[in-house]
Amino acid sequence: MHGMFDLxxxxxxxxxxxxxxxxxxxxxxxxxYDLFKTDKSRFRKMCDWIKRLLIKRIGFxxxxxxxxxxxxxxxxxxxxxxxxxxxxPSHFFREYVNDKKIDAVCDKKTVVQIGNSCDPxxxxxxxxxxxxxxxxxxxxxxxxxxxxxxxxRAHVFSYLEKKTKITFNILKKYLTFEEYNAYLSTVDVxxxxxxxxxxxxxxxxxxxxxxxxxxxxxxxxxxxxxxxxIIVFDAYDLSDVSVPLTELERNNNISNVRKLFNKExxxxxxxxxxx
Numbered sequence: 001m002h003g004m005f006d007l008x009x010x011x012x013x014x015x016x017x018x019x020x021x022x023x024x025x026x027x028x029x030x031x032x033y034d035l036f037k038t039d040k041s042r043f044r045k046m047c048d049w050i051k052r053l054l055i056k057r058i059g060f061x062x063x064x065x066x067x068x069x070x071x072x073x074x075x076x077x078x079x080x081x082x083x084x085x086x087x088x089p090s091h092f093f094r095e096y097v098n099d100k101k102i103d104a105v106c107d108k109k110t111v112v113q114i115g116n117s118c119d120p121x122x123x124x125x126x127x128x129x130x131x132x133x134x135x136x137x138x139x140x141x142x143x144x145x146x147x148x149x150x151x152x153r154a155h156v157f158s159y160l161e162k163k164t165k166i167t168f169n170i171l172k173k174y175l176t177f178e179e180y181n182a183y184l185s186t187v188d189v190x191x192x193x194x195x196x197x198x199x200x201x202x203x204x205x206x207x208x209x210x211x212x213x214x215x216x217x218x219x220x221x222x223x224x225x226x227x228x229x230i231i232v233f234d235a236y237d238l239s240d241v242s243v244p245l246t247e248l249e250r251n252n253n254i255s256n257v258r259k260l261f262n263k264e265x266x267x268x269x270x271x272x273x274x275x
Contacts, residue, residue, distance in 0.1 A: 004031035007047050010054050021059035024273055025080070026087065027068055033196045036075060052076060062273050064091065065197050067220025085269035086261055090201040093208040093258045094181060109140040109167065110242045113190040113206075116199040118148025124156045127193035127235065128164065135242040141168040142187065146175070185209055188244060193235045197221050207232070208257045210250040214238065230256050 004010065004025060013023070035048055056076065061069050062083040069082040112131075115122030124143060131139070141160070145153045153170070160168050175183060190206045191214040192199050200221060206213050207230060214235040215222040225232050231249050233240075245253070 002026040003028040004035075004051055004055070007050065010051050014050070014054055020057040023058040024060040024062055024083070025055065025058055026085070026273075027061060027063035029068075029197055032063075032068055032072060036071075055080070060273070062269075063087065064200055065220045065224045067223050068197055071220065083269075083273050085273060086266050087269070088201065089263075089266065091204050091261050092263065092266070093261045094184075094205045095208075109138045110135075110244075111142060111186055111188045112139045112241060113142045113144065113184075113187045115192065115194075116144050116202045118145045118150060118153040119198075120149060120152045121194050121196065121198060123193040123195065125159050127191045127238070128160070128166070130236070130238045131166075131241055132239055137242045139166065139242060141166055142171060142183075143168065144171045144183075146172055181205070184211070187211055189241055190214065191235055191238065191241070192216075192221075194219065203232075204257060204261050207253050208261070210245070210254055212245045214241070228256060228260060230260075 001009065001013075001023065005028075035051065040048070055072075056079065058080050060083050061072065061078075061080045062085040063069060064085060064087050066082065066084060072078060114124050114127050128141070143156065145156070153172075157170060160166065160170075171183070184202075184205055187206065187209075189212045190202070192203060193214075193216060195216065197220045203213055203215065203221060203225075207225075212233065214233045215225070216236060217234040222232060222234070230253050231245070
């Protein structure tokens with residue numbers, strides 16, 4: 001089962017005769033981390049209790065980031081074994097698309113992407129406030145915000161207009177896969193200030209395109225990438241945000257991401273799930 005969002009499906013799996021040892025939970029992200037929240041209504045707590053009944057019975061858990069499985073083990077007793085899995089074709093290594101900036105303005109600035117959506121968990125304003133006011137090179141902020149909470153997008157826009165002097169561009173329209181890849185290739189630095197595992201596809205894409213990526217050091221994605229010798233930076237410290245990767249760092253990251261995130265690895269991942 002992909003995700004643990006549908007309570008009706010969870011209840012069905014609990015009441016029907018199911019061989020739980022053949023059930024695999026493919027963790028999405030929000031379905032896992034929502035279980036750890038404490039500020040919930042009684043109804044939401046009851047829903048979580050029902051979901052936990054199923055989770056304790058299933059045979060396997062699969063996800064890209066092993067740290068998510070470890071977090072789950074810390075919060076509850078598990079029978080489930082872990083199967084590492086790159087999950088989706090969207091996590092594939094991306095070939096370098098276009099090394100040209102969108103326009104002349106970008107050539108004179110470091111293009112810094114913050115987040116990947118209008119989800120408040122992107123913590124855009126917190127990240128912006130950590131960017132030093134004095135940098136070796138001016139920056140252009142780009143914020144992909146085509147989906148999610150539109151009220152939150154308006155709040156971020158208002159903050160940028162009224163509280164900062166930073167040049168910025170909010171991407172409001174959906175792009176095709178090819179258009180989004182072309183856009184990503186114009187980015188120099190990306191900051192993912194989420195407080196949990198999120199935006200893995202975007203992160204992998206940017207690293208495979210040779211970009212400098214910041215992730216909070218207390219997020220499981222950061223630990224996973226560093227353990228695999230992929231150099232990422234701590235989003236709690238943006239003092240060197242305008243300093244590019246060295247050629248050695250860039251080549252190292254591209255090489256290691258290529259090895260981990262490709263079609264053969266995806267086939268092997270799902271073969272192991274269904275073995």
